[in-house]
Amino acid sequence: MASKISPDPFCLLLISSLIITRPLLCSSTSYIVYMGDRPKSEISASSLHLNMLQEVTGSNFSSKSLLHSFKRTFNGFVVMLSEGEVEKFAAMSSVVSVFPNRKKKLHTTRSWDFMGFPQEVQRTNVESNIIVGMLDTGIWPESESFNDAGFGPPPIKWKGSCQVSSNFSCNNKIIGAKYYRSDGIFNKSDVKSPRDSNGHGTHTASTAAGGSVSMASLYGLAMGTARGGVPSARIAVYKVCWLDGCWDADILAAFDDAIADGVDIISISIGSWEPHDYFNDSIAIGAFHAIKYGILTSTSGGNEGPGLATISNISPWSLSVAASTIDRKFLTKVLLGNSKAYENVMYPLIYGGDAPNITGNFNSSYSRFCFLNSLDPALVKGKIVLCDALLSGREPFFAGAAGAVMQDGGAKDVAKSFPLPVSYLGTREGRHIRSYMNSTSNYL
Known part of the structure; x- marks a missing residue:
C-alpha cells in the first residue's frame, strides 16, 4: 500500500546539506491532513480536529497549531507538525493523506470569436444566474469588464459573501469576494483584501466572464471588443495567491467555500512545478469534492509547454485547458x-x-x-x-x-x-x- 505521507522537500534538502540546522527549521512545518468527506457525526469538524491533534501531540498540545479546518464540503485541516507527529496522523484509519502545505505558481481579446462563440448572440436570463468561482490573485473591480450595469441582484442560490474593505467592494457583477492566508504572514507589498495587485486574476476573470469592452487594444494594436466567454455570468472571487505564491492550505480553503457558496463552475489558473499524487494535490482534492456537488473545475495546462509531460493539473475529474494557436499575428517588416x-x-x-x-x-x-x-x-x-x-x-x-x-x-x-x-x-x-x-x- 502506498504511503499516506508526502515528504517536505525543503526539510529533505536541509537534511542532505546541513543536518545541524534541521531541528531549528524543520521541527514544526505546516501540513495538510486530508480526511475525505465531511464527518457524519454530530461533533463539529473543528472539535474533531482538535481532539485528534491532542491525541497525537499529548503534552505538547497547543490549539494554536491548528491553522484552519475544512468543514463546509469536505474534511481536513491545516496544522503545524513535526515529522514524528506526521507519521502518527498518517497511521490513523480516518486519515487519507498527509502532505506539506506546498506553494504553487500562477500559470486573450479575440479568443472566443476564434473558437466560434460570436459576440452577437441571444443571451438568456439563465446565463445571468451562472456563477463562476475564480481562485486566483483577486480582482480589480473598477475594470470596465466588471461593470454591473443591467444586472439585477445576485441569484437566490448564492450563499457567499463579500469581504468589504476600505479599498474594495462588490457589485451585481462581482457578487462575492474573499481572501485567504492561513499563516497570517503577509509581505509588505501584499494588499490585504480581495483586490488584485498582480493582474493575473483580473485577466483570468475577464477572460471567463468579463463583459464586453469596445475599443480595447494593446497600445493601439489589435483594437476590438474584449469580452469573456459568458459575459452575462456573475463572478465570485477567492484570492489565494500573494507575492510569494499560492499555498495549498489557502487553495483548499477557497475550494471549500466556493462549493458551499453555490458557484456553478470553478476556474483556477494555478499549478505545481510538477504533478503530484491526487491525494497529495490540493487542486485535485478540491476539484474532486467540487464534482461530487456537480461543479466542474477548469484548470490550466500551465506555462511549461509545448513539450511532452508538461501539464501539472491532470486529475480525471477536472477539465485541463491548454493553450491553442490563435488566428492573428502582430507583424513588423x-x-x-x-x-x-x-x-x-x-x-x-x-x-x-x-x-x-x-x-x-x-x-x-x-x-x-x-x-x-x-x-x-x-x-x-x-x-x-x-x-x-x-x-x-x-x-x-x-x-x-x-x-x-x-x-x-x-x-x-x-x-x-x-x-x-x-x-x-x-x-x-x-x-x-x-x-x-x-x-x-x-x-x-
Missing part, C-alpha cells in the same frame, strides 16, 4: 537597404558583435547577444541593433539604441512586449540579415 523586406523611417543597422563595450571589459562574444552593459552606447546610439539572442529589449534600450532585431530559434507562440521597437526573427532570417551586412559597408 524588416526593410533592408538592398530592398529586401522581412516582415518607414530608415535607421542605421549595427551588429551587436561589432559594438562591444570595451571600457566595460566586454568583448564581441558577449555583445553579439546584447547582454546588459555589453554594448558600447557611442556605437549603438540611434541605430537598430541586430542581436543573436531573444532578450527583454531593455539591454539595447539602456545603451541608447533606436530599436533592435532579435533572432532566436525558439517557439514563437508566446506574445512579448518590449520597451523599444523590436522585431523578432527566426535564425534563418537573421543569417540573411548578417549576410547583407557583410556584403556592404553602408547598411540600413
Whole structure:
C-alpha cells in the first residue's frame, strides 16, 4: 500500500546539506491532513480536529497549531507538525493523506470569436444566474469588464459573501469576494483584501466572464471588443495567491467555500512545478469534492509547454485547458537597404558583435547577444541593433539604441512586449540579415 505521507522537500534538502540546522527549521512545518468527506457525526469538524491533534501531540498540545479546518464540503485541516507527529496522523484509519502545505505558481481579446462563440448572440436570463468561482490573485473591480450595469441582484442560490474593505467592494457583477492566508504572514507589498495587485486574476476573470469592452487594444494594436466567454455570468472571487505564491492550505480553503457558496463552475489558473499524487494535490482534492456537488473545475495546462509531460493539473475529474494557436499575428517588416523586406523611417543597422563595450571589459562574444552593459552606447546610439539572442529589449534600450532585431530559434507562440521597437526573427532570417551586412559597408 502506498504511503499516506508526502515528504517536505525543503526539510529533505536541509537534511542532505546541513543536518545541524534541521531541528531549528524543520521541527514544526505546516501540513495538510486530508480526511475525505465531511464527518457524519454530530461533533463539529473543528472539535474533531482538535481532539485528534491532542491525541497525537499529548503534552505538547497547543490549539494554536491548528491553522484552519475544512468543514463546509469536505474534511481536513491545516496544522503545524513535526515529522514524528506526521507519521502518527498518517497511521490513523480516518486519515487519507498527509502532505506539506506546498506553494504553487500562477500559470486573450479575440479568443472566443476564434473558437466560434460570436459576440452577437441571444443571451438568456439563465446565463445571468451562472456563477463562476475564480481562485486566483483577486480582482480589480473598477475594470470596465466588471461593470454591473443591467444586472439585477445576485441569484437566490448564492450563499457567499463579500469581504468589504476600505479599498474594495462588490457589485451585481462581482457578487462575492474573499481572501485567504492561513499563516497570517503577509509581505509588505501584499494588499490585504480581495483586490488584485498582480493582474493575473483580473485577466483570468475577464477572460471567463468579463463583459464586453469596445475599443480595447494593446497600445493601439489589435483594437476590438474584449469580452469573456459568458459575459452575462456573475463572478465570485477567492484570492489565494500573494507575492510569494499560492499555498495549498489557502487553495483548499477557497475550494471549500466556493462549493458551499453555490458557484456553478470553478476556474483556477494555478499549478505545481510538477504533478503530484491526487491525494497529495490540493487542486485535485478540491476539484474532486467540487464534482461530487456537480461543479466542474477548469484548470490550466500551465506555462511549461509545448513539450511532452508538461501539464501539472491532470486529475480525471477536472477539465485541463491548454493553450491553442490563435488566428492573428502582430507583424513588423524588416526593410533592408538592398530592398529586401522581412516582415518607414530608415535607421542605421549595427551588429551587436561589432559594438562591444570595451571600457566595460566586454568583448564581441558577449555583445553579439546584447547582454546588459555589453554594448558600447557611442556605437549603438540611434541605430537598430541586430542581436543573436531573444532578450527583454531593455539591454539595447539602456545603451541608447533606436530599436533592435532579435533572432532566436525558439517557439514563437508566446506574445512579448518590449520597451523599444523590436522585431523578432527566426535564425534563418537573421543569417540573411548578417549576410547583407557583410556584403556592404553602408547598411540600413
